[in-house]
Amino acid sequence: MNIICIGEALMDVFKDGDKESAKIGGAPLNAAVAIKYNSNNTVYFGSNVGDDKNSLIIKDFLTQQDIKADFVTTINDTNLSTAVVSLEPSGERNFKFDIKMDMRNKVNVDISKIDLAHFGSAFGMLNDCYPNYIDIMKELFLANKTVVFDPNYRDDLWSSEEEFAKKTFEVIEYASIVKLSEEEFLILNKYKRNFFMDYKQQYILMTKGENGVEFYHDGRGDNFSVIKSTNVVDTTGAGDAFIGALISQLPKNYVYEDMGKAIEFANKFAKKVVEGKGALCYL
Numbered sequence: 205m206n207i208i209c210i211g212e213a214l215m216d217v218f219k220d221g222d223k224e225s226a227k228i229g230g231a232p233l234n235a236a237v238a239i240k241y242n243s244n245n246t247v248y249f250g251s252n253v254g255d256d257k258n259s260l261i262i263k264d265f266l267t268q269q270d271i272k273a274d275f276v277t278t279i280n281d282t283n284l285s286t287a288v289v290s291l292e293p294s295g296e297r298n299f300k301f302d303i304k305m306d307m308r309n310k311v312n313v314d315i316s317k318i319d320l321a322h323f324g325s326a327f328g329m330l331n332d333c334y335p336n337y338i339d340i341m342k343e344l345f346l347a348n349k350t351v352v353f354d355p356n357y358r359d360d361l362w363s364s365e366e367e368f369a370k371k372t373f374e375v376i377e378y379a380s381i382v383k384l385s386e387e388e389f390l391i392l393n394k395y396k397r398n399f400f401m402d403y404k405q406q407y408i409l410m411t412k413g414e415n416g417v418e419f420y421h422d423g424r425g426d427n428f429s430v431i432k433s434t435n436v437v438d439t440t441g442a443g444d445a446f447i448g449a450l451i452s453q454l455p456k457n458y459v460y461e462d463m464g465k466a467i468e469f470a471n472k473f474a475k476k477v478v479e480g481k482g483a484l485c486y487l
Contacts, residue, residue, distance in 0.1 A: 238448025441483020
């Protein structure tokens with residue numbers, strides 16, 4: 205398949221006391237790398253970057269990973285965004301974003317080249333970014349492409365849970381596959397009590413960390429357990445690794461049973477990722 209991941213690339217800055225280290229990140233980029241790492245699919249990245257040193261690092265990295273940058277646009281006199289990541293003793297992470305580059309400039313995609321598109325941006329549904337983000341999704345959906353949506357909720361980026369829920373409900377209408385964290389589902393369920401029935405045509409996955417994955421489609425549902433890691437180092441990017449690995453295993457014309465097999469594969473891959481530091485520790 206030809207697959208595109210649309211959204212931000214950024215640098216994750218890890219703080220450990222007085223020490224800092226930077227790693228390539230951004231949820232859509234993390235997912236793209238996981239797809240390519242686990243498959244022979246043709247993978248594109250769709251994004252805007254700046255003309256600073258970090259943006260050049262991203263471009264070089266895409267080339268190294270054999271991810272096509274046909275739909276990456278350089279915006280002059282602009283820097284790449286950063287995310288300062290602090291880790292709790294449990295390995296859970298907290299983010300503080302410095303957004304320099306986002307989706308206010310539309311990512312131009314040749315839809316004829318794409319079979320599946322992943323939308324996992326943390327910035328895509330914010331303010332000025334939102335019209336471009338949902339427009340690209342609509343175009344792909346109406347062209348009968350598979351659209352995968354992960355809202356990637358970060359509470360410090362949103363003015364209210366209600367605003368997040370409203371936009372998420374709008375976006376889900378154009379999605380084929382929806383991946384939610386348990387936290388995201390609990391927020392959405394406050395505003396739509398019959399969530400799984402209202403979106404029964406979509407494939408809905410709810411990830412619950414060490415408690416596994418719930419999967420629903422068209423009135424059917426399954427639970428997939430995970431082998432708990434005894435060595436959790438860093439959960440940064442675990443969700444991105446999961447959805448990327450899942451996408452990597454899907455055939456073009458997938459059915460319910462294909463999704464189950466892909467979930468099992470993705471669970472194993474995500475476990476591997478949380479046992480290293482950084483979302484791309486497996487490279």
